Amino acid sequence: MAKLAKLDDIVSLCKRRGFIFQSSEIYGGLASCYDYGPLGVELKNNVKRAWWKHVVQMRDDVVGLDCSILMHPLVWKASGHADKFADLISECKKCNTRTRVDHLKDKDGGQPDEHTEHVSIDAAAAQEHDLSTKVCPNCGAVGQFTQPMPFKLMFETQMGANAEDSMTMYLRPETAQGIFANFRNVLDSTRVKVPFGIAQIGKSFRNEVTTKAFIFRTREFEQAEVEFFCEPGTDEEWYEKWKAARFAWYTDHGIKAENLRFRDHDPDELAHYAKACVDVEYKFPFGSGDWQELEGIANRTDYDLRQHQRGMRSTTSWFENGRDLTKVKMPDEAEDYHKGPLSFFDDQKQLRYIPYVIEPSAGIDRSTLAFLVDAYDEEEVKGETRNLLRFHPSLAPTKAAVFPLVKKDGMPEIAHNIANDLKRHFTCFYDEKGAVGRRYRRQDEAGTPFCITVDGQTLEDKTVTVRERDSMDQVRITTDQLRTYLRDKLDL
RNA sequence: GCGGGCGUAGCUCAGUGGUAGAGCGUCACGUUGCCAACGUGAAUGUCGUGAGUUCAAGUCUCAUCGCCCGCUCCA
Numbered sequence: 138m139a140k141l142a143k144l145d146d147i148v149s150l151c152k153r154r155g156f157i158f159q160s161s162e163i164y165g166g167l168a169s170c171y172d173y174g175p176l177g178v179e180l181k182n183n184v185k186r187a188w189w190k191h192v193v194q195m196r197d198d199v200v201g202l203d204c205s206i207l208m209h210p211l212v213w214k215a216s217g218h219a220d221k222f223a224d225l226i227s228e229c230k231k232c233n234t235r236t237r238v239d240h241l242k243d244k245d246g247g248q249p250d251e252h253t254e255h256v257s258i259d260a261a262a263a264q265e266h267d268l269s270t271k272v273c274p275n276c277g278a279v280g281q282f283t284q285p286m287p288f289k290l291m292f293e294t295q296m297g298a299n300a301e302d303s304m305t306m307y308l309r310p311e312t313a314q315g316i317f318a319n320f321r322n323v324l325d326s327t328r329v330k331v332p333f334g335i336a337q338i339g340k341s342f343r344n345e346v347t348t349k350a351f352i353f354r355t356r357e358f359e360q361a362e363v364e365f366f367c368e369p370g371t372d373e374e375w376y377e378k379w380k381a382a383r384f385a386w387y388t389d390h391g392i393k394a395e396n397l398r399f400r401d402h403d404p405d406e407l408a409h410y411a412k413a414c415v416d417v418e419y420k421f422p423f424g425s426g427d428w429q430e431l432e433g434i435a436n437r438t439d440y441d442l443r444q445h446q447r448g449m450r451s452t453t454s455w456f457e458n459g460r461d462l463t464k465v466k467m468p469d470e471a472e473d474y475h476k477g478p479l480s481f482f483d484d485q486k487q488l489r490y491i492p493y494v495i496e497p498s499a500g501i502d503r504s505t506l507a508f509l510v511d512a513y514d515e516e517e518v519k520g521e522t523r524n525l526l527r528f529h530p531s532l533a534p535t536k537a538a539v540f541p542l543v544k545k546d547g548m549p550e551i552a553h554n555i556a557n558d559l560k561r562h563f564t565c566f567y568d569e570k571g572a573v574g575r576r577y578r579r580q581d582e583a584g585t586p587f588c589i590t591v592d593g594q595t596l597e598d599k600t601v602t603v604r605e606r607d608s609m610d611q612v613r614i615t616t617d618q619l620r621t622y623l624r625d626k627l628d629l
Numbered sequence: 630g631c632g633g634g635c636g637u638a639g640c641u642c643a644g645u646g647g648u649a650g651a652g653c654g655u656c657a658c659g660u661u662g663c664c665a666a667c668g669u670g671a672a673u674g675u676c677g678u679g680a681g682u683u684c685a686a687g688u689c690u691c692a693u694c695g696c697c698c699g700c701u702c703c704a
Contacts, residue, residue, distance in 0.1 A: 144697070144698095145696090145697070150640090152639080153640050153654080159695080162677095164678095164694090165677055165678060165693095165695060166677085166695045167694095167695085168695065168696090290703090311704095345702085345704095346630085346701085346702050346703065347630085347702060347703080349703095354703090408704085416704090423697085423698090433704070518665095521665065522665090524665095542661095542662055543662060570656095571665095571666095572663090572664085572666060572667095573661090573662085573663050573664070574663065574666075575665050576664090577663080577665085578664065578665045579665080581664095581665095588664095590663070604663080604664085609664070611663075
C-alpha cells in the first residue's frame with residue numbers, strides 16, 4: 138500500500154479535488170487560514186455529525202449546546218485566559234531563542250518567578266523587567282535579552298457600533314467555558330443528573346505564536362468538546378471510560394490503529410488545574426513523521442466551576458473599575474464553596490458538591506485532516522495507478538454516484554430518476570460524461586463508496602450494477618431494492 | 630522570531646536577460662456496452678505582489694506576502 142509521503146502531496150490533493158483551499162488565495166493568501174471546498178465541507182460536516190452521533194445522540198448521559206463565540210469578558214478573567222494568555226516573551230540576542238520571561242532563571246541560581254498569577258496585558262506592557270542577570274536556557278548567555286514583549290493570545294474585538302462607547306471583547310479561545318457558564322441552565326432545564334456531560338462543536342480562536350503544518354495548527358479552528366460532570370472520587374473511572382470511547386471512535390471511523398496512540402502527559406507538563414491528561418495522537422506525514430495531537434482528554438477536577446463561582450461575584454468590581462478587566466480583582470473563594478450556585482445536589486445520597494470534570498477536547502480540523510490522510514491510497518490496477526480515498530462510508534463526502542453506461546437508449550433518464558430518488562436520503566452524484574471507467578476512477582479519488590450503473594440489462598429486468606469502491610466488485614441489484622441495499626451498506 | 634528551501638496554467642513541473650511551454654486534468658463534438666480507451670478541437674497565465682536595474686525581466690537586485698522543512702514556542 139502506497140502512502141502519502143509529504144504534506145505537499147496532501148495539500149495538492151486537497152486543492153485539486155476541492156477539499157481545502159488557502160483562504161483569500163487571490164489576494165496572496167492569509168497566513169494560517171484555510172477554506173473548505175465542496176468536498177471538504179461535506180467531509181468536515183460528516184466528521185462533526187459522526188462525533189455528535191457518538192457523543193450525544195447515542196448516549197443517554199450527554200446533551201448538546203451551542204454557545205455564542207463572544208462572551209462576557211469576566212468569563213475569561215475567571216477561567217484564567219485573560220491573564221494566562223498574555224505571557225511575556227523575551228528573545229536571546231545571541232541565539233534568538235525565545236523564552237517566557239517568568240521561566241528565566243537567575244545567574245546566581247535563583248529560581249524562576251512563580252507564574253501562577255500571570256501579568257495582565259496592560260501591566261505587562263508597562264512593567265519594567267530586569268533581565269540583566271537572567272540566563273538564556275539555550276546558550277547560557279547572561280543578560281542578552283530583548284525587551285520583553287507581551288503576547289496576546291486571545292483575539293480582541295469591539296462590541297458596540299459607537300466607537301466611544303464600545304467594549305473590548307474576546308473571541309473565545311475554547312468552547313469549554315461556554316459550557317461551564319451554562320452548567321446551571323442545563324441542570325435547571327433538562328432533568329440531567331450527575332454524572333452527565335454537555336457537548337459542543339464550534340469555532341475557537343487563538344493567536345498562536347507560530348502556526349503549523351497546513352490546517353493542523355491554525356489561529357481559527359473548530360473544536361468538539363465534552364465537559365463530563367461527575368462526582369469527585371468517580372473521576373478517574375470516567376477518565377478511563379472516555380479515553381477508551383474516544384480512541385475507539387477514531388478507529389471505528391477508519392483510522393488505522395497503527396497510526397493512532399495515546400500519550401500521557403507528565404505530571405510537570407500538566408496545567409495547574411488538571412489532575413491528568415492524555416493526548417490521542419495520529420502519525421501525520423509532516424514534520425519528522427511526527428505523532429501529533431488530535432484530541433486531549435483531561436481531568437480538569439472542579440477547577441472551572443469553582444473559578445466561575447468566584448467570577449460570578451466580580452461583576453460589581455467590574456463596573457466600579459470602568460469595565461477594565463485588568464483592574465478586576467477575583468474575589469477569594471468562599472469557605473463553603475461546595476454549596477455554591479454551581480454545585481450539584483445529589484438527592485439520593487443527600488450530598489452537595491462541585492462536580493469534577495472530564496474533558497475530551499477534539500480538534501475537528503485536525504481529525505478531518507487525519508481521516509483524509511489515513512484514507513489516501515494508491516494501488517496498481519492492470520499497470521495503472523489507482524488513486525483512491527478509502528473513507529469510512531459515514532464520512533465519505535458523496536455516498537453514491539449514478540451513471541448511465543452509455544448516453545442513449547433511455548439510460549440517462551433512468552439513471553437520473555435513480556439519482557433523484559437517492560438524493561432525498563443521502564448525497565448522491567450523477568454523471569454521464571465520458572467512459573464509465575473514467576467516471577469510476579474519478580469517484581475513487583473523491584472517496585465515493587458506491588457507483589451505480591444503468592446498463593442494457595436494466596432496460597430488460599430493472600436491475601443495476603452496484604460497484605464497490607475498495608474492491609471494485611460489482612453486484613446486480615433490482616432498482617426497488619437499491620435504496621435499502623445502500624442504506625444497509627452505508628450504515629445510515 | 631531565527632535559519633534553510635520554494636512560489637510559472639486547476640495539479641505536477643520545464644524555462645540562466647530576447648515571442649509563455651509540456652504532461653496530466655477540464656470542456657465540446659464524434660466514437661464508446663463496465664474500470665483513468667480513442668479521434669478531433671478548445672479554453673485557461675496580472676510568471677505570488679510591489680518597486681528597481683536594463684533597449685528588453687519569468688530570469689538580475691531590493692522589499693513584501695504566502696507555503697514547506699528545521700529550531701523555538703505552545704495546548
